[in-house]
Amino acid sequence: MINILIGLGLIVVGFLISWKSEWMLRNFGRIGWAEEHIGLEGGSRLMYKLLGFLTIIVGILVLTGLFEGVMEKILSPILPRRE
Secondary structure, three states: OHHHHHHHHHHHHHHHHHHOHHHHHHHHOOOHHHHHHOOOOOHHHHHHHHHHHHHHHHHHHHHHOOHHHHHHHHHOOOOOOOO
């Protein structure tokens, strides 16, 4: 039950971050790395949208119960092996 609530919460937060990227830019400022590497004028806006999209993906993984398995696969090269 808690996974459902956390997953839905993350999906809503991710949607709001993506939807209100201009508000995020005005209130939190530009992201230097994004301005340098992603784009000319819209680097920070695009970065906020990407962060929102990533949050939505994590929310879906938590909601479906797949988050732990995906993180184990991603981090398996640096984690010790379980016997």
